[in-house]
Amino acid sequence: MARVATRSQRATAADAWSLAGRLVTSWAFLLPTLIFFLGWQLYPVIRVLWLSFTDYHYLRTDAPVHWVWFQNYADAFRDPLVWRGLLRAALFTALFLPGMIFIPMVVAVLVDRVRNPKLATIYRVILLIPSMIPGPLIFVLWKWLYSYNIGPINYLLVDVLGLFTLRNAPRWLGDPTLVFPSLAVMEWWWGLGYHTMFFLAGLATIPRELYDAARVDGANEWRIFWHITFPRLQPILLVLVVLRFGTAMAVIDEYLIMGGFNRALPTYTWTVYMWDLGFQLGDWNQSYAAAVGWIGALAMLIVVAGLFWLFRSRD
Amino acid sequence: MTPFVEMQALIEAGVIEPWDDYMPQEVKDDLIPSIKEEAMFDGKIYNWPFLLDVVIQGWNKEIVEKAGLDPTKPPANWDEYLANARKVVESGAAPFGCTFDAHGWRSLVPITHSISTDVYTEEGLFDFTSDAAVQALEIMKQMMELANPNVLDPGTSDGGVNDTPDEGAFAAQQVAYYVKYQNAHIRMAATWPDPSQLQLAALPQAEGGAGATVFWNTGAALFTYGQNKELAAEYMKALTYSEDVFKESIAGGTAASGQLPVYTSMWEKWKQNRLEWMADWAFLVGDQLPMSKAIRTTKYGVTQFNLGQPHWEKYLKGEESDPRKAMQAAMDAVMAEVQKSG
Amino acid sequence: MATHVKPREDAPRLERSTPAAPRARRPVPWSAIVRHAVLILFSLAIILPLVWVLILSVKSLPDAYTNRIWPQHFDFSHYGYALQHIPTLPRNILNSVIVTTATVVITTIAAVLAGYALVHLSTPGRAVVLGLLVASMFFPTRVTALIAIWEIQKNLDLLNTTWGLIFPYATLSLALSVFIMRGIFETIPRELADAARIDGANAWTMLWRVMLPLVRNGIVVVIIVNFVTAWGEYLLATTLTNDQEVRTLPVVLASASGGMGAWAWPRIAAVYVMAITPGLVAFAIAQRWYMRGLQEGALKT
Numbered sequence: 001m002a003r004v005a006t007r008s009q010r011a012t013a014a015d016a017w018s019l020a021g022r023l024v025t026s027w028a029f030l031l032p033t034l035i036f037f038l039g040w041q042l043y044p045v046i047r048v049l050w051l052s053f054t055d056y057h058y059l060r061t062d063a064p065v066h067w068v069w070f071q072n073y074a075d076a077f078r079d080p081l082v083w084r085g086l087l088r089a090a091l092f093t094a095l096f097l098p099g100m101i102f103i104p105m106v107v108a109v110l111v112d113r114v115r116n117p118k119l120a121t122i123y124r125v126i127l128l129i130p131s132m133i134p135g136p137l138i139f140v141l142w143k144w145l146y147s148y149n150i151g152p153i154n155y156l157l158v159d160v161l162g163l164f165t166l167r168n169a170p171r172w173l174g175d176p177t178l179v180f181p182s183l184a185v186m187e188w189w190w191g192l193g194y195h196t197m198f199f200l201a202g203l204a205t206i207p208r209e210l211y212d213a214a215r216v217d218g219a220n221e222w223r224i225f226w227h228i229t230f231p232r233l234q235p236i237l238l239v240l241v242v243l244r245f246g247t248a249m250a251v252i253d254e255y256l257i258m259g260g261f262n263r264a265l266p267t268y269t270w271t272v273y274m275w276d277l278g279f280q281l282g283d284w285n286q287s288y289a290a291a292v293g294w295i296g297a298l299a300m301l302i303v304v305a306g307l308f309w310l311f312r313s314r315d
Numbered sequence: 316m317t318p319f320v321e322m323q324a325l326i327e328a329g330v331i332e333p334w335d336d337y338m339p340q341e342v343k344d345d346l347i348p349s350i351k352e353e354a355m356f357d358g359k360i361y362n363w364p365f366l367l368d369v370v371i372q373g374w375n376k377e378i379v380e381k382a383g384l385d386p387t388k389p390p391a392n393w394d395e396y397l398a399n400a401r402k403v404v405e406s407g408a409a410p411f412g413c414t415f416d417a418h419g420w421r422s423l424v425p426i427t428h429s430i431s432t433d434v435y436t437e438e439g440l441f442d443f444t445s446d447a448a449v450q451a452l453e454i455m456k457q458m459m460e461l462a463n464p465n466v467l468d469p470g471t472s473d474g475g476v477n478d479t480p481d482e483g484a485f486a487a488q489q490v491a492y493y494v495k496y497q498n499a500h501i502r503m504a505a506t507w508p509d510p511s512q513l514q515l516a517a518l519p520q521a522e523g524g525a526g527a528t529v530f531w532n533t534g535a536a537l538f539t540y541g542q543n544k545e546l547a548a549e550y551m552k553a554l555t556y557s558e559d560v561f562k563e564s565i566a567g568g569t570a571a572s573g574q575l576p577v578y579t580s581m582w583e584k585w586k587q588n589r590l591e592w593m594a595d596w597a598f599l600v601g602d603q604l605p606m607s608k609a610i611r612t613t614k615y616g617v618t619q620f621n622l623g624q625p626h627w628e629k630y631l632k633g634e635e636s637d638p639r640k641a642m643q644a645a646m647d648a649v650m651a652e653v654q655k656s657g
Numbered sequence: 658m659a660t661h662v663k664p665r666e667d668a669p670r671l672e673r674s675t676p677a678a679p680r681a682r683r684p685v686p687w688s689a690i691v692r693h694a695v696l697i698l699f700s701l702a703i704i705l706p707l708v709w710v711l712i713l714s715v716k717s718l719p720d721a722y723t724n725r726i727w728p729q730h731f732d733f734s735h736y737g738y739a740l741q742h743i744p745t746l747p748r749n750i751l752n753s754v755i756v757t758t759a760t761v762v763i764t765t766i767a768a769v770l771a772g773y774a775l776v777h778l779s780t781p782g783r784a785v786v787l788g789l790l791v792a793s794m795f796f797p798t799r800v801t802a803l804i805a806i807w808e809i810q811k812n813l814d815l816l817n818t819t820w821g822l823i824f825p826y827a828t829l830s831l832a833l834s835v836f837i838m839r840g841i842f843e844t845i846p847r848e849l850a851d852a853a854r855i856d857g858a859n860a861w862t863m864l865w866r867v868m869l870p871l872v873r874n875g876i877v878v879v880i881i882v883n884f885v886t887a888w889g890e891y892l893l894a895t896t897l898t899n900d901q902e903v904r905t906l907p908v909v910l911a912s913a914s915g916g917m918g919a920w921a922w923p924r925i926a927a928v929y930v931m932a933i934t935p936g937l938v939a940f941a942i943a944q945r946w947y948m949r950g951l952q953e954g955a956l957k958t
Binding site: 039 | 693696709723764775796801828832885932
């Protein structure tokens with residue numbers, strides 16, 4: 001990266017463009033991105049940070065707002081719902097991540113070996129279909145599939161296979177122990193194709209000769225995967241782990257639609273708690289909600305930093 | 316806007332203003348008193364009521380008949396209700412005897428109101444620890460033994476509030492008796508091969524109880540910064556007095572949206588001169604209004620039930636054997652949040 | 658990429674054409690059978706739920722509320738019924754189209770310009786911009802910023818308006834889009850840019866005439882990414898809007914049973930089919946460029 005920059009700097013030094021001219025032109029190209037990015041991403045995040053140090057309640061329209069320093073954070077550290085919310089999110093992440101990473105990796109390896117180009121395209125297109133369906137519609141579909149009384153999954157288990165009766169069939173989305181695994185399966189279904197494409201792009205960069213040489217040496221498929229393919233997929237794997245860790249910890253749509261605000265349910269995580277505090281409970285204590293939002297974000301950043309550190313030490 | 320859900324928050328945020336200056340006096344006087352009370356806050360009318368929900372009971376006549384019970388006779392009290400539901404299960408007429416919606420305002424409070432309506436604290440919060448509420452919880456526990464096993468699970472849309480398990484069970488004809496607002500019964504029965512097998516009635520009474528229920532309106536609020544407020548009032552008046560709208564609502568099949576008149580004069584007119592598209596259930600619901608009671612409008616109108624539910628459910632799930640303790644915990648949870656969030 | 662594909666296709670062909678004794682039994686290609694069996698299983702797992710929705714959308718009402726999969730009676734009226742009896746539905750579809758189109762156009766243009774500036778204009782201070790964009794991808798902005806976004810929209814009087822959603826929507830996949838475009842622009846040799854510059858092309862003509870045709874596949878990826886994001890956004894739409902007329906289709910669909918009788922399952926299913934078809938058709942058309950774009954560098958980020 002640094003090397004590239006120096007090279008291009010040298011190249012631009014030869015140009016007729018003055019530094020000022022470059023500044024104006026190039027920043028003009030960045031302007032649209034910056035307006036939106038600063039206005040609706042950076043500023044709101046900082047504004048939320050600022051709010052988290054006050055005692056701002058949206059519905060207390062007449063009351064003056066005070067600067068309370070770390071009072072909200074101190075409260076949050078004593079609030080079992082914050083801890084429980086983070087733990088629940090972490091539990092979902094732990095269920096969600098392995099399937100979201102390893103299933104696509106295996107599928108990618110299999111698709112990569114399909115020699116017939118037409119078939120290979122067909123597999124890819126089919127796998128990508130769910131990634132073209134908007135999230136809320138994925139949830140609508142799966143709430144139907146999981147329906148206790150009239151869903152096709154329980155129809156299979158109760159009426160066709162006779163494994164359960166209508167009294168003891170699995171309550172996929174209602175049973176506190178089943179709801180996270182059920183949601184994780186839904187997410188895997190949704191993300192399978194998209195993540196497979198990441199691994200396929202990685203596989204395409206592995207020179208074929210490596211495999212041939214290994215085969216000549218008598219290595220079996222498993223050893224080839226383990227010693228040739230897997231090490232070369234590791235960078236992609238780690239990027240995906242970090243990105244999907246971020247997705248899983250901050251899940252909220254699914255919980256808002258299907259989980260509700262019953263605090264005993266596992267889907268009442270820190271994200272739902274933040275929403276509940278900021279837009280629903282009492283006087284809409286948005287300053288406390290802001291603190292909860294930042295605590296969640298910081299907890300995630302710490303883990304991400306840890307992941308990057310792990311990732312660096314292996315290189 | 317539904318008064319007990321969001322009215323106070325909207326008023327405090329300064330987003331809405333009262334209808335008083337725009338609603339004609341004769342309309343104000345025509346509002347059914349219980350509805351008018353619900354629409355008011357601090358002595359002013361903030362909600363122009365529009366869609367009406369009343370919690371009642373309904374049953375699947377086919378199943379009830381199969382169980383050897385009289386399909387036209389409503390169970391008069393909760394004991395009879397439970398006995399009938401038990402008979403449905405034991406006779407094998409349906410897998411489940413009765414069901415309800417686990418959200419407090421759709422089951423716990425209406426059943427409580429059937430016993431007593433004097434169950435609110437000074438601040439207008441639901442008093443979980445009142446005798447009537449505890450008794451209602453015990454009735455629910457007995458109902459649960461005869462209900463679909465997922466009855467306490469959250470719904471799968473709108474924050475768990477809608478598409479609830481009771482609806483699926485009633486639509487799939489897996490259950491005989493059903494407590495919820497009228498619209499749910501009608502909507503689900505519309506999916507049966509023969510929707511006329513639905514029968515509705517007032518909630519069962521409790522021995523010496525109040526015999527009331529819960530209703531709520533979804534109405535129009537007047538936005539402070541809106542324009543043409545006089546025109547809005549004229550439109551609302553025309554809409555809420557329009558017989559065509561009610562015809563679509565009452566006789567419109569699965570599209571029935573639960574809109575019923577909120578004016579005394581309309582009901583009186585209909586009783587004197589019954590129109591051909593009128594359904595019995597509409598009168599049934601109308602008759603409930605004078606004695607039923609809305610949940611009090613507070614900032615915790617809905618959230619008090621979100622907060623209390625995990626605690627009272629401990630009794631329903633058998634994790635807590637004393638209903639009073641469970642209800643006390645529910646009350647404590649609400650009060651703790653009130654102190655914290657104002 | 659082509660250079661990689663070639664030897665791969667050759668390799669199996671060599672194996673197959675290895676002159677074997679004509680009578681010798683060909684070994685059963687177990688690994689190929691297992692591979693295809695597994696892939697077909699995954700494909701079915703993806704397709705069957707969608708087929709189920711399609712069937713649901715033409716089931717009669719009683720059939721839809723039994724757990725039977727194949728209906729006794731078909732009823733094709735749900736599509737028309739939904740459009741007629743859910744009064745806001747056409748409006749919701751239009752809202753979604755407006756918001757999505759605007760978001761895709763804004764973000765794509767912004768990302769192309771920014772990607773170009775970051776790679777080929779050696780923009781001063783670009784490291785800061787890049788750093789911020791990267792950081793935002795690891796930060797749960799969507800959730801944490803929500804309260805302030807709500808406040809911004811309120812101050813701009815954009816709460817409960819459809820088109821107000823465009824502003825926060827445009828940023829949802831902005832960082833990712835800029836990254837994708839940056840990856841694609843990096844595949845274009847700098848020498849090309851230098852040559853064009855020597856020929857007197859300014860930054861704008863260079864982008865428009867020389868670069869744009871070369872980054873076409875990447876643009877398709879960006880368009881699809883933003884289409885999917887905006888078409889399916891839920892959290893902001895549900896928080897920032899209130900009335901059903903101003904809401905977008907997915908939000909209305911996700912809360913489709915709010916007491917309205919027109920929302921029986923098969924009718925929701927009909928709306929569902931109508932809601933996902935545009936995306937799937939567009940994807941089917943753009944699929945070739947999309948795949949190429951992904952391979953070219955969009956996934957290198």
